[in-house]
Amino acid sequence: MDYFNYFRRQAIEVYVGATPLGGANPIxxxxxxxxxxxxxxxxxxxxxxxxxxxxxxxxxxxxxxxxxxxxxxxxxxxxxxxxxxxxxxxxxxxxxxxxxxxxxxxxxxxxxxxxxxxxxxxxxxxxxxxxxxxxxxxxxxxxxxxxxxxxxxxxxxxxxxxxxxxxxxxxxxxxxxxxxxxxxxxxxxxxxxxxxxxxxxxxxxxxxxxxxxxxxxxxxxxxxxxxxxxxxxxxxxxxxxxxxxxxxxxxxxxxxxxxxxxxxxxxxxxxxxxxxxxxxxxxxxxxxGRENHPYIPGAEAPEFCYTNPSRRHTQAVRNIGGEHLPVVISARLNGNMEVSGQFKPDYIYCGLSMPGNRREDIGYIVDGAVWDGSENVWPAFNTEQLVGLHHCGAAMKFLFVSYLGLNEEAIACLKCHPEVVLVAQSNHPNRLGEFRGIAHQLMNEGLHNPLVFFQFYQEKEIEDLEIKAAADMGALIFDGFCDGILLYNHGNDIADMKVDEIAFGILQAGRVRTSKTEYISCPGCGRTMYDLESTIARIKAATSHMRGLKIGIMGCIVNGPGEMADADYGYVGAGRGKISLYKKKECVEKNIPEEQAVEKLIALIKANEPDMQV
Missing domain, CATH: 3.20.20.20 (Dihydropteroate synthase-like)
Structure with a gap:
């Protein structure tokens, strides 16, 4: 495997009827x-x-x-x-x-x-x-x-x-x-x-x-x-x-x-x-689509372990990096500062416009050329503005940097400025490879600046943005490189608050930041003992506001108790029309009639989560 460049692993060919897989066959x-x-x-x-x-x-x-x-x-x-x-x-x-x-x-x-x-x-x-x-x-x-x-x-x-x-x-x-x-x-x-x-x-x-x-x-x-x-x-x-x-x-x-x-x-x-x-x-x-992309000459850091990675060591800059949870930065270049209560970004990047009607619980980022030192507003620079960054007295600064832009001059600047948060950006067909290249170069140079990934898209469909952004962030999260995400979809096809929600969803799916209830629900098969889709909808309607709770919804016992082992509560098909309820790995009630089971699950959560509104 080439860690920075995309190539398919060479597997042997396996014959499955008239549709073989592996070898030179498509996925x-x-x-x-x-x-x-x-x-x-x-x-x-x-x-x-x-x-x-x-x-x-x-x-x-x-x-x-x-x-x-x-x-x-x-x-x-x-x-x-x-x-x-x-x-x-x-x-x-x-x-x-x-x-x-x-x-x-x-x-x-x-x-x-x-x-x-x-x-x-x-x-x-x-x-x-x-x-x-x-x-x-x-x-x-x-x-x-x-x-x-x-x-x-x-x-x-x-x-x-x-x-x-x-x-x-x-x-x-x-x-x-x-x-x-x-x-x-x-x-x-x-x-x-x-x-x-x-x-x-x-x-x-x-x-x-x-x-x-x-x-x-x-x-x-x-x-x-x-x-x-x-x-x-x-x-x-x-x-x-x-x-x-x-x-x-x-x-x-x-x-x-x-x-x-x-x-x-x-x-x-x-x-x-x-x-x-x-x-x-x-x-x-x-x-x-990454096949045959331009070569990325990355250098893997000696301390990095691909099969057992740990979070990259960084020095915290305010609430970014260090032991802090990864942040969400929202790009609002259209002046719209409305945010969701549940999926409120930590920072909003406003570009060349100073933000009006600022909130105390959100930080704002503007380009260094318009930064005026206002409270809770922070300057951003690019690698062509290193002189301006060097002379800027802000306690926190952001530097937008590409793989090729992380040159000797930029590295020397960063060694003098630990208060800089890097925002990695890429137009490469394999942006993952370049982002990995940036992270490893920082490690090789002994730099501990936090690293945020700027993921830019132009999607018209929400599903396309969900799939592409999650696929691009997955390895970066699992490799331990993600101190934050700046997810931006150019155009007005997808609302800004929806983009923010997707960013939070990506961090939660990667198990690095929790912002909502997580549902561990199976896809269903011929073993499923109840109407899965309608049951999930009913449970979600009653519990989706419970931040941080994990609920397993499993059609049968094949993987039920095991796969939802880290869930707080479980709803598992026990027989045709019968449900068993779990608290952690312990079955607390067996063979409940399906028509009563959702209500009993809610009652179980109420009894054990007094601080949550159920």
């Missing part, structure tokens, strides 16, 4: 049905909608042998109507189901956390090395016959690790960690290599974007150490719906795509499956 898009796999007609119609939206693979849940066997009917029906799109069976808990599904699906997904290991109990267990080795041998004894079935039927497999479903065995030795997720995957991959079965795709997912990105980076590093180059399926689980789902997915998936990782993706939204595919297409197309 493939997929989605998953949320209808019962026993309902052939409903699955076929939904699969057709996914395909017509641009989906190249369709996944279906197969919770039992009956569902696995019915894949045959679904497959036949689709083929008879002229659809050759490969089907993927999603298997949990029962390896016998995987054996059957391999006969009728072009690819079978298995979860190492529950393929052979007992269902997790979140209890600490102790294993000697000998006992641990015996457990691995149990996996081998059950897994190899499945691989033989796949060989005979030319069926691909996906080894799909989820953060929420690591086995107690793995957690006993590695904890609930990225390293544990990687080892859970590698145990199965090593068996595949030993058995010369290479038709394998890997996914390693989490609803926490920080965990997801770190884990995939670690996995790729470990595969390279062991001489493996299997293709990757990317996704952020339980990303939610609407704006949050799009930002969270683009941030996590986009950060990895931007580093050339990923051969197929799914954007998991709590919406109709076909709605996921256009979002995935926009994301892939945006990142792929």
């Amino acid at each position: 493939r898009l997929q989605s998953m049905t949320n209808t019962s796999t026993m309902d052939t007609d409903a699955c076929v119609e939904q699969a057709k909608r996914i395909v017509e939206a641009g989906g190249e693979y369709v996944r279906l849940t197969t919770q039992g042998v009956r569902e696995a066997e019915n894949l045959r009917n679904i497959n036949i029906s689709l083929r008879s109507q002229g659809y050759s799109t490969p089907l993927i069976a999603d298997v949990h808990f029962n390896p016998n189901v995987a054996d059957v599904a391999a006969l009728y699906a072009e690819k079978v997904r298995i979860n190492p956390g529950n393929y052979v290991d007992s269902p997790r109990t979140f209890k600490k267990m102790e294993y000697t090395d000998e006992e641990y080795a015996k457990e691995i041998e149990k996996i081998r004894e059950r897994f190899v016959p499945f691989l033989n079935i796949c060989k005979e039927n030319h069926t691909a497999i996906r080894i799909g690790v989820n953060h929420g479903s690591l086995s107690d065995r793995i957690m006993s030795r590695y904890g609930d960690t990225p390293e544990g997720m990687v080892e859970s995957c590698m145990e199965f991959l090593r068996i595949c290599v030993e058995e010369d079965f290479m038709n394998v795709v890997i996914s390693i997912k989490a609803s926490n974007t920080v965990v997801m990105v770190k884990t995939v980076r670690l996995l790729v590093e470990q595969m390279e150490k062991e001489g493996m180059a299997f293709p990757l399926h990317l996704g952020v689980t339980e990303a939610g719906d609407g704006e949050d789902g799009r930002i969270k997915s683009a941030l996590g998936i986009g950060a990895l795509l931007a580093d050339g990782l990923g051969d197929t993706i799914r954007v998991s939204l709590s919406e109709a499956p076909e709605a996921e595919v256009p979002v995935a297409r926009k994301l892939v197309n945006y990142i792929a």
